[in-house]
Amino acid sequence: NAGVTQTPKFRILKIGQSMTLQCAQDMNHNYMYWYRQDPGMGLKLIYYSVGAGITDKGEVPNGYNVSRSTTEDFPLRLELAAPSQTSVYFCASRAGTRGFGQYFGPGTRLTVL
Amino acid sequence: QKEVEQNSGPLSVPEGAIASLNCTYSDRGSQSFFWYRQYSGKSPELIMFIYSNGDKEDGRFTAQLNKASQYVSLLIRDSQPSDSATYLCAVSLVYNFNKFYFGSGTKLNVKP
Numbered sequence: 182n183a184g185v186t187q188t189p190k191f192r193i194l195k196i197g198q199s200m201t202l203q204c205a206q207d208m209n210h211n212y213m214y215w216y217r218q219d220p221g222m223g224l225k226l227i228y229y230s231v232g233a234g235i236t237d238k239g240e241v242p243n244g245y246n247v248s249r250s251t252t253e254d255f256p257l258r259l260e261l262a263a264p265s266q267t268s269v270y271f272c273a274s275r276a277g278t279r280g281f282g283q284y285f286g287p288g289t290r291l292t293v294l
Numbered sequence: 295q296k297e298v299e300q301n302s303g304p305l306s307v308p309e310g311a312i313a314s315l316n317c318t319y320s321d322r323g324s325q326s327f328f329w330y331r332q333y334s335g336k337s338p339e340l341i342m343f344i345y346s347n348g349d350k351e352d353g354r355f356t357a358q359l360n361k362a363s364q365y366v367s368l369l370i371r372d373s374q375p376s377d378s379a380t381y382l383c384a385v386s387l388v389y390n391f392n393k394f395y396f397g398s399g400t401k402l403n404v405k406p
Contacts, residue, residue: 278391282340
């Protein structure tokens with residue numbers, strides 16, 4: 182199993198550009214999450230999904246959108262990139278709720294200039 | 295008030311010692327507690343988790359919960375230089391198991 186994969190690893194955007202961060206998992210996990218991690222900080226939840234077709238906002242959803250058309254994929258869309266979105270983005274998945282932790286992807290380092 | 299707070303450290307311990315990391319939480323509805331290890335430039339990896347009903351030991355790691363004082367601890371016995379990393383605490387709530395709230399992490403340095 183590849184686990185949780187994310188592409189790209191690095192990206193530089195100009196202010197106002199848009200992009201999609203890709204996330205895929207091959208563990209048949211229903212639960213998937215997007216976090217951002219600013220330097221020296223913990224993880225902030227952006228969006229999460231409890232299954233295909235179901236998504237919900239986390240703590241910091243503004244400026245982002247998600248979709249979940251399949252169990253495997255959970256892309257994160259950035260519209261009109263701003264310098265405040267410069268961060269490391271982690272995707273994670275989880276098999277269930279009680280008794281299950283999250284498996285994280287390797288992350289995408291995004292810089293908005 | 296933040297949901298989950300951790301001392302940023304760094305916490306320095308000599309090799310072979312016990313490292314004690316603490317995490318306080320504000321919501322009494324916190325039900326599950328998770329500890330993650332994150333090496334510099336890498337993604338977090340799950341070490342262990344406990345429920346609100348008890349402590350847990352797994353190899354050199356022990357997680358303990360103090361519900362009255364609302365903190366959870368991670369003890370690392372026989373610390374090794376390879377344990378040097380940032381340790382993140384996360385909690386999920388009894389009324390929403392889907393969400394996790396992370397602390398900002400404690401940096402641990404284990405000196406040879």
